[in-house]
Amino acid sequence: MTAVVEGKAIVQDYHVPGGMFARARSVRALKGVDFRVEKGKTLAIVGESGSGKSTLARVIALIDAPTGGELRIEGKPVDIRAHRPGPDMRSKVQMVFQNPYGSLNPRQKIGNVLMEPLAINTNVPAAEQRERAEAMLAKVGLQPEHFNRYPHMFSGGQRQRIAIARALMLNPSLLVLDEPVSALDLSVQAQVLNLLADLQDEFGLTYVFVSHDLSVVRYIADEVMVISKGEAVEQGTREEVFANPTHPYTRQLFAATPVTDVAAIRTRVERRRLARAGVQ
Amino acid sequence: MALLNIRNLTVKFATATGSFTAVDGIDVSVDKGEVLAIVGESGSGKSVSMLAVMGLLPDTATITADEMTYDGQDISNMTAVQRRKLIGREITMIFQEPVASLNPSFTTGFQIEEVLRLNLGMSRREAHARALELYRAVGIPEPEEKLKAYPHQMSGGQCQRVMIAMAIASNPRLLIADEPTTALDVTIQKQILDLLMKLQEDYGMALILITHDMGVVAETADRVVVQYKGKKMEEADVLSLFENPQHPYTRALLSALPENATGDRLPTVSDFFTQEAAR
Ligand SMILES: Nc1ncnc2c1ncn2[C@@H]1O[C@H](COP(=O)(O)OP(=O)(O)OP(=O)(O)O)[C@@H](O)[C@H]1O
Ligand SMILES: Nc1ncnc2c1ncn2[C@@H]1O[C@H](COP(=O)(O)OP(=O)(O)OP(=O)(O)O)[C@@H](O)[C@H]1O
Ligand SMILES: [Mg+2]
Ligand SMILES: [Mg+2]
Numbered sequence: 424m425t426a427v428v429e430g431k432a433i434v435q436d437y438h439v440p441g442g443m444f445a446r447a448r449s450v451r452a453l454k455g456v457d458f459r460v461e462k463g464k465t466l467a468i469v470g471e472s473g474s475g476k477s478t479l480a481r482v483i484a485l486i487d488a489p490t491g492g493e494l495r496i497e498g499k500p501v502d503i504r505a506h507r508p509g510p511d512m513r514s515k516v517q518m519v520f521q522n523p524y525g526s527l528n529p530r531q532k533i534g535n536v537l538m539e540p541l542a543i544n545t546n547v548p549a550a551e552q553r554e555r556a557e558a559m560l561a562k563v564g565l566q567p568e569h570f571n572r573y574p575h576m577f578s579g580g581q582r583q584r585i586a587i588a589r590a591l592m593l594n595p596s597l598l599v600l601d602e603p604v605s606a607l608d609l610s611v612q613a614q615v616l617n618l619l620a621d622l623q624d625e626f627g628l629t630y631v632f633v634s635h636d637l638s639v640v641r642y643i644a645d646e647v648m649v650i651s652k653g654e655a656v657e658q659g660t661r662e663e664v665f666a667n668p669t670h671p672y673t674r675q676l677f678a679a680t681p682v683t684d685v686a687a688i689r690t691r692v693e694r695r696r697l698a699r700a701g702v703q
Numbered sequence: 704m705a706l707l708n709i710r711n712l713t714v715k716f717a718t719a720t721g722s723f724t725a726v727d728g729i730d731v732s733v734d735k736g737e738v739l740a741i742v743g744e745s746g747s748g749k750s751v752s753m754l755a756v757m758g759l760l761p762d763t764a765t766i767t768a769d770e771m772t773y774d775g776q777d778i779s780n781m782t783a784v785q786r787r788k789l790i791g792r793e794i795t796m797i798f799q800e801p802v803a804s805l806n807p808s809f810t811t812g813f814q815i816e817e818v819l820r821l822n823l824g825m826s827r828r829e830a831h832a833r834a835l836e837l838y839r840a841v842g843i844p845e846p847e848e849k850l851k852a853y854p855h856q857m858s859g860g861q862c863q864r865v866m867i868a869m870a871i872a873s874n875p876r877l878l879i880a881d882e883p884t885t886a887l888d889v890t891i892q893k894q895i896l897d898l899l900m901k902l903q904e905d906y907g908m909a910l911i912l913i914t915h916d917m918g919v920v921a922e923t924a925d926r927v928v929v930q931y932k933g934k935k936m937e938e939a940d941v942l943s944l945f946e947n948p949q950h951p952y953t954r955a956l957l958s959a960l961p962e963n964a965t966g967d968r969l970p971t972v973s974d975f976f977t978q979e980a981a982r
Contacts, residue, residue, distance in 0.1 A: 472860025521859045524803035568720045579799040580745030605885040608915035611745045613969035635888035679889040681918030688921050
C-alpha cells in the first residue's frame with residue numbers, strides 16, 4: 424500500500440540571525456526523522472515541549488521546506504522550494520496551527536474565514552458556500568449567530584474549533600493538526616474527536632495529530648511517534664507504545680500523568696492543612 | 704476576609720445581533736494563600752470574568768457587580784493610576800493564548816526585562832540576571848540564547864513559559880492563571896505546577912487557576928468552582944467535588960475522560976444528560 428505521506432531523513436535547521444552582540448547561528452530542530460502514514464490512519468506525534476513537533480508538522484503540511492530529506496505525498500516527491508504547490512495540492516493538505524489566534528485574520532468575520540477556502544479553490548456557488556460554512560460551525564459546536572463575529576470575540580476554545588472547521592472546509596485528504604484540542608474541556612473535546620473519527624470513517628481521511636495529552640493519543644492514534652530533541656526516539660503502533668514504552672522519556676510521560684484518585688487528593692489536602700497549621 | 708471578592712458579576716457584550724450575556728451573576732472569592740480552580744465548558748465565561756477583574760475587556764463589554772473588591776479596596780471604579788499600581792504588580796495574569804499576548808516585534812528577554820525594570824524598578828543588569836533566573840525556574844532550555852529570541856523563534860510551550868515567568872516576576876499576591884499549562888507535556892506541566900505551588904506556599908500567594916484538566920484540579924486546588932453557560936453550577940472543596948459531585952455537568956466532566964470511552968465513541972455532556980434523564 425502506498426503511504427499518503429512519507430518522510431525520509433527529514434532535517435530542519437532554523438537560521439537565527441545575529442545581532443549587535445550575538446553571532447548568527449543555526450539550530451537543528453529536526454535531525455533526520457522518518458515516518459509514513461497510510462490512508463485512513465492517524466499518526467500521533469508526542470514529545471516534550473521544544474522537541475520539534477510543530478517543526479515537523481509544518482514540513483508535513485507543506486508550510487515550510489525542510490533543509491534536508493525527502494517528503495512524498497501519495498508516492499510523489501514534493502519539494503515546495505522547487506515548485507510551489509498548486510491549488511490542487513493546497514486543498515488536499517490542510518493544517519490546524521497550534522496558535523489559532525495568530526492564524527486568523529483579525530479583520531475577517533468567522534463566516535468569511537470559513538467560506539474563503541471555497542471561494543478561492545472551488546466553483547461552489549455563493550449560497551452553497553454559506554450553507555456549508557454554517558453546517559461546519561454547528562459540527563464543531565458553535566452557533567449560527569457566531570457567523571458575523573470577529574476572531575477576538577471568541578473564547579480560546581472556540582477559536583481552536585474555528586481553526587479546525589476552516590481546515591475541514593475543503594474536504595482535505597491529509598490533515599495535520601497541531602495540538603488541536605489542548606484548550607477544550609473534555610465534553611467539547613469529545614465532540615471534536617468524535618467528529619474527526621466520523622470523517623475518517625466516512626472519507627478515509629488521514630491525520631497527523633500532534634498532542635501532549637496521552638489519553639487523547641491513546642484514543643485517536645493508530646501509530647505513535649515520540650520525538651525528543653529533534654529525533655524520533657520511539658515509533659510503533661499505539662498498542663506497542665502504550666503496552667511497552669521503551670524510551671526513558673516515554674516512561675517519564677506515563678509516570679507524570681496527573682491522577683484524579685480520591686485517596687491521593689485526600690493525602691494532598693491533609694498535607695496542605697498540616698503545612699498551614701505549622702506556619703501559624 | 705477574602706483577598707479578592709466578587710459578587711454577582713455580570714458581563715454583557717454588544718454584538719451585531721444584540722446583547723450577549725457572557726457571564727451571568729457569578730460570585731468569585733479567594734483568600735490569601737488559597738488555590739481556587741475554575742473549571743467549565745469552553746465558552747462558559749471563565750476568561751471573560753477574570754479579564755473583567757483585570758479591567759482588560761473591550762468597550763463593547765458592560766460590567767456590573769454588587770461587589771468587586773481586592774484587599775478591601777473597590778476595584779470597579781479605580782482611577783487608571785490606582786489600577787496600574789495594582790495590576791501587573793500585586794495582581795498578575797497568565798493569559799490563555801501565550802503567543803498572542805507577547806509582542807512579536809521584541810525579543811522575549813527584552814519584554815520580561817522591561818516588566819522588571821518598570822514594575823520593580825530594577826536596573827538593566829539586575830533585570831537581566833533576574834530574567835535569566837526566571838527562565839531557568841520555568842525550565843526554558845538554553846535560557847541565555849532564548850532571552851535573545853523573538854516569540855516566533857520559540858515553540859508554543861516555550862512562549863507559554865515566558866508568560867508564566869513574566870507573571871511571577873513580581874512575586875504577586877494574587878496570580879490569575881488562565882489555562883497556564885495547555886501547551887505543555889505532563890513532565891513540564893508538573894514542574895510548572897510545583898513552581899506555582901511553591902510560590903503559593905512560600906509567599907502565601909493566592910492563585911486562581913482556570914483549567915479544563917481535572918487532573919490539574921486534583922493535584923493543586925483547595926476549592927473548585929464549576930461554570931456552565933455563564934453560570935456557576937457548583938462550588939465545593941476539592942475532595943467533596945471528586946468524592947461526591949453534585950451537578951450533572953460536573954459528573955459528566957469527571958466521566959468524559961477519553962479513557963472512559965465506550966467502544967469507538969467518546970461520551971459528550973449531552974450524551975451524559977440524556978443518560979441521567981433516562982435513569
Ligand atoms: N523560527 C525559529 N527560529 C529559531 N528557532 C526556532 C524557530 N522555531 C522553532 N525554533 C526552535 O526549534 C525547537 C523546536 O520547536 P518546535 O516549535 O518544533 O517545538 P514543539 O515540539 O512544537 O514544542 P511545543 O510543544 O512547546 O509546541 C525549539 O527549541 C524552538 O525554540
Ligand atoms: N468581545 C466579545 N464580544 C462578544 N462575545 C464575546 C467577546 N469575548 C468573548 N465573548 C463570548 O463570551 C463567552 C465567554 O467567553 P470566555 O472567553 O470567557 O470563555 P471561556 O470559558 O474562557 O472558554 P474557553 O475554555 O474556550 O477559553 C463566549 O461565548 C464568547 O464567545
Ligand atoms: Mg509546538
Ligand atoms: Mg478561556
